[in-house]
Amino acid sequence: MYRERLGIRPGTWLGMAAMVAAAMAALPAAAADEATKSGWGLLNLPVGVTSISRDVYSIHMMAFWVCVAIGILVFGVMIWSIIFHTRSRGAVADVTLVHNTKVEIVWTTIPVLILIGMAIPAAHGLVLISDDSHSQLDVKVTGFQWGWQYDYVGKGVSFISKLDAKSMAASELDSGISPYSVPHYLRNVDHPMVVPVGTKVRLLLTAVDVIHSWWVPDLGIKKDAIPGYINQSWFEVDADKPGTYRGQCAELCGRGHGYMPIVVKALSKSDFQAWLKREAAAEKAAAARMASSS
Amino acid sequence: MSTGATGNQPILTQQEVARRRRGVRRTTLVVSLIVLAFYFGFIVMMLVRGSH
Amino acid sequence: MAEPHTETHAHAEHDHKPHGWRRWVFATNHKDIGTMYLVFSCIMFFTGGAFAMMIRAELFKPGLQLVDAGVFNSLTTMHGLVMIFGAIMPAWVGLANWMIPIQIGAPDMALPRLNNLSFWILPFAFVLLLSSWLVPGSAPAGGWTMYPPLTLQFGSSFPMLIFAIHMMGISSILGAINVVVTIMNLRAPGMTLLRMPLFVWTWLITAYLLVAVMPVLAGAVTMMLTDHFFGTSFFNAGGGGDPVMFQHIFWFFGHPEVYIMILPGFGVVSEVIPAFSRKPLFGYEAMVYATASIAFLSFIVWAHHMFTVGLPLAALLFFMFSTMLIAVPTGVKVFNWTATMWRGSLTFEPPMLFSLAFLFLFTIGGFSGLMLALVPADFQYQDTYFVVAHFHYVLVSGSLFAIMSGVYYWLPKWVGRMYDIRLATWHFWLSAIFFNVLFFPQHFLGLAGMPRRIPDYAVQFADWNMVSSLGGFAFGLSQLLFPYIIWKCVRSGQRVEGTRAWDGARGLEWELPSPAPYHSWTTPPTEAMIARGAEH
Numbered sequence: 009m010y011r012e013r014l015g016i017r018p019g020t021w022l023g024m025a026a027m028v029a030a031a032m033a034a035l036p037a038a039a040a041d042e043a044t045k046s047g048w049g050l051l052n053l054p055v056g057v058t059s060i061s062r063d064v065y066s067i068h069m070m071a072f073w074v075c076v077a078i079g080i081l082v083f084g085v086m087i088w089s090i091i092f093h094t095r096s097r098g099a100v101a102d103v104t105l106v107h108n109t110k111v112e113i114v115w116t117t118i119p120v121l122i123l124i125g126m127a128i129p130a131a132h133g134l135v136l137i138s139d140d141s142h143s144q145l146d147v148k149v150t151g152f153q154w155g156w157q158y159d160y161v162g163k164g165v166s167f168i169s170k171l172d173a174k175s176m177a178a179s180e181l182d183s184g185i186s187p188y189s190v191p192h193y194l195r196n197v198d199h200p201m202v203v204p205v206g207t208k209v210r211l212l213l214t215a216v217d218v219i220h221s222w223w224v225p226d227l228g229i230k231k232d233a234i235p236g237y238i239n240q241s242w243f244e245v246d247a248d249k250p251g252t253y254r255g256q257c258a259e260l261c262g263r264g265h266g267y268m269p270i271v272v273k274a275l276s277k278s279d280f281q282a283w284l285k286r287e288a289a290a291e292k293a294a295a296a297r298m299a300s301s302s
Numbered sequence: 303m304s305t306g307a308t309g310n311q312p313i314l315t316q317q318e319v320a321r322r323r324r325g326v327r328r329t330t331l332v333v334s335l336i337v338l339a340f341y342f343g344f345i346v347m348m349l350v351r352g353s354h
Numbered sequence: 355m356a357e358p359h360t361e362t363h364a365h366a367e368h369d370h371k372p373h374g375w376r377r378w379v380f381a382t383n384h385k386d387i388g389t390m391y392l393v394f395s396c397i398m399f400f401t402g403g404a405f406a407m408m409i410r411a412e413l414f415k416p417g418l419q420l421v422d423a424g425v426f427n428s429l430t431t432m433h434g435l436v437m438i439f440g441a442i443m444p445a446w447v448g449l450a451n452w453m454i455p456i457q458i459g460a461p462d463m464a465l466p467r468l469n470n471l472s473f474w475i476l477p478f479a480f481v482l483l484l485s486s487w488l489v490p491g492s493a494p495a496g497g498w499t500m501y502p503p504l505t506l507q508f509g510s511s512f513p514m515l516i517f518a519i520h521m522m523g524i525s526s527i528l529g530a531i532n533v534v535v536t537i538m539n540l541r542a543p544g545m546t547l548l549r550m551p552l553f554v555w556t557w558l559i560t561a562y563l564l565v566a567v568m569p570v571l572a573g574a575v576t577m578m579l580t581d582h583f584f585g586t587s588f589f590n591a592g593g594g595g596d597p598v599m600f601q602h603i604f605w606f607f608g609h610p611e612v613y614i615m616i617l618p619g620f621g622v623v624s625e626v627i628p629a630f631s632r633k634p635l636f637g638y639e640a641m642v643y644a645t646a647s648i649a650f651l652s653f654i655v656w657a658h659h660m661f662t663v664g665l666p667l668a669a670l671l672f673f674m675f676s677t678m679l680i681a682v683p684t685g686v687k688v689f690n691w692t693a694t695m696w697r698g699s700l701t702f703e704p705p706m707l708f709s710l711a712f713l714f715l716f717t718i719g720g721f722s723g724l725m726l727a728l729v730p731a732d733f734q735y736q737d738t739y740f741v742v743a744h745f746h747y748v749l750v751s752g753s754l755f756a757i758m759s760g761v762y763y764w765l766p767k768w769v770g771r772m773y774d775i776r777l778a779t780w781h782f783w784l785s786a787i788f789f790n791v792l793f794f795p796q797h798f799l800g801l802a803g804m805p806r807r808i809p810d811y812a813v814q815f816a817d818w819n820m821v822s823s824l825g826g827f828a829f830g831l832s833q834l835l836f837p838y839i840i841w842k843c844v845r846s847g848q849r850v851e852g853t854r855a856w857d858g859a860r861g862l863e864w865e866l867p868s869p870a871p872y873h874s875w876t877t878p879p880t881e882a883m884i885a886r887g888a889e890h
């Protein structure tokens with residue numbers, strides 16, 4: 009009755025739009041390989057530097073490609089109908105096509121099989137991630153509004169890590185300082201967490217006020233820090249991948265939520281031991297100064 | 303196609319109307335009781351169980 | 355073609371329609387109440403939309419330019435609450451009010467005065483909620499999920515939030531009772547359950563979900579209230595309480611809530627696609643059972659919102675598997691809609707366009723949902739923009755587009771006039787394109803490591819945020835077309851002749867004259883009419 013008055017068959021347009029959309033959906037994976045670390049190239053999960061992050065990445069990519077494949081199939085059928093089974097092409101509706109038990113059984117069973125195929129690697133990965141036994145270094149991480157405290161259990165090292173001063177100044181409302189002029193804007197701290205590479209580090213996470221969440225994408229872990237709870241998580245940075253890895257709090261924790269970054273510096277084992285010794289001595293000296301002055 | 307002759311509308315009988323009224327009353331009562339039990343039951347249960 | 359129904363027509367002529375403000379304040383007519391719900395929802399949609407525009411404006415580039423970080427958190431919180439409880443849910447109740455009695459051949463809702471009450475609670479609830487912007491400490495800023503202990507930190511706005519939630523919950527429950535009672539008792543003779551249109555079916559199941567979970571939300575916020583004012587420590591770890599328990603309770607409500615917002619959308623799409631494919635719905639019964647199984651599954655998947663809180667391995671595995679299982683009935687639905695179009699005779703009027711966009715984009719939202727179900731991967735996705743993209747694909751291009759589709763489908767029946775098809779087609783294309791510009795890049799942002807709910811971000815996220823913001827502004831502006839199209843239609847649309855505004859439309863609503871008379875089906879429809887509507 010009230011038909012489209014557009015000159016071109018709307019189905020064709022719609023079909024083309026749908027194809028563009030489908031192609032767009034496949035884009036991130038295609039571009040992932042050449043992902044540079046900034047701007048337009050940031051499209052996908054980082055592969056990361058731990059066994060966990062690599063497991064997670066492969067599960068993510070498997071799920072992504074399964075979705076792309078199903079998408080091509082399902083969207084393909086839809087697009088076919090949209091282009092060819094239209095009244096403007098003179099298609100007559102086949103009103104008898106309302107039910108087909110065989111087809112319905114097939115499209116219930118096949119998804120179940122696909123899901124089982126996805127669930128097995130996911131469950132396997134989950135079991136590996138959950139095994140936090142035999143850690144070689146324990147660090148207690150305490151979230152607070154707004155920063156993190158790191159306690160190296162049994163090492164006499166403990167410090168607070170907060171947003172660095174430059175980011176802080178630039179992040180004020182109408183600060184007049186360009187965020188681009190600040191190195192690692194909002195992803196830099198005054199006192200980074202330091203860990204050795206090739207060592208299984210266990211985190212014991214808690215919080216003093218509200219819930220926070222400790223997340224470093226390159227390490228592949230995210231775990232909530234909850235008052236009254238001690239959550240456990242672990243990571244082991246590849247022995248050949250020392251470096252600085254950045255993340256930030258992932259659970260809304262008040263007005264400073266966007267301003268509590270996490271920086272993890274992975275050092276070689278010997279550098280780490282040297283750092284630990286230096287840090288412990290410095291803290292002992294500071295404690296002695298405090299005691300004598302009071 | 304026609305929307306149906308207007309003369310032969312089924313008229314709801316007196317009994318049918320009464321049956322509907324009973325049905326409405328009964329369903330309302332049952333669903334409301336469930337809701338009330340849920341609503342206050344849940345709140346009370348939580349308050350009681352939560353406060354040691 | 356069809357003659358108007360003289361029997362109901364005669365009634366329409368001498369219906370005692372109250373005039374002036376009394377018609378609305380004391381409204382008991384399901385069509386008036388439906389209209390009020392829809393208008394209210396439209397106002398809330400633009401209110402929540404305004405908050406969204408401010409969020410996107412602040413995120414347009416790195417650095418804080420417009421609002422303080424605390425205000426930003428209030429904006430995200432209020433955007434969520436207003437859109438969920440103020441825009442989407444009332445829109446569905448409005449459509450239910452208008453369409454359910456007409457579609458089952460009932461003269462009105464079963465409990466008309468209760469209906470009036472459940473509507474009129476809402477404006478007060480939202481005045482209370484929105485006025486929290488004015489109190490010291492500003493509006494609630496703990497996220498729409500209201501997790502303690504954070505939410506307990508807010509001052510004067512906190513009790514306002516709790517009481518507003520209570521009022522919205524009571525309004526929803528009363529509406530749900532009305533829907534259940536109406537569908538169970540007032541179906542026309544011959545309208546058996548398995549002949550009901552799918553919109554009615556999905557709403558019946560939605561109403562049961564509402565009855566089951568709204569009290570749970572009420573319980574959760576009440577505990578928080580006593581924590582704040584009466585010295586209890588349900589969620590306060592310092593007093594021996596458990597902050598994670600709130601999340602369990604909240605998501606036991608929250609996950610079914612997601613389906614409360616989408617199931618009626620499944621119903622609308624299941625009406626619109628057959629109408630514009632000129633074919634009966636494929637697999638009607640499978641659709642009904644799929645809807646019921648989705649509703650059932652929604653009760654056993656809640657913890658997939660909290661995979662990172664430190665659940666035991668067995669719980670993680672259980673919730674991962676149960677969540678993945680939802681893909682099966684959802685897939686059945688998508689396949690059935692696809693099969694309905696297959697070998698049809700399609701045309702692309704605005705309702706069909708919105709339903710097709712629903713079909714494609716909701717499926718993309720389903721894909722990201724499946725990815726989120728995989729626990730190891732969720733450890734990376736959780737609380738990032740990937741999640742934000744996911745739930746906007748299911749809530750905006752899902753629920754909202756389905757609402758648009760329904761309104762464009764039934765509007766000619768409501769007002770007896772046709773809207774400007776060309777303008778509505780523009781509305782569709784602008785919405786569909788800018789929706790994707792707005793939300794697709796958010797997948798990239800989330801994967802690249804940008805957490806949600808942050809007012810400012812590291813500079814590597816700047817490019818895609820700018821694209822997303824531009825898409826957001828364009829999407830927001832194009833929605834202004836929607837009320838304009840409706841206004842123009844009501845004022846000066848071309849009159850619709852006969853009963854069917856669309857040649858492929860089936861169902862009892864299309865057996866009534868257009869506009870539908872103020873009192874419809876005062877005598878029940880004939881068996882022939884019911885049979886025509888239930889060809890499946």
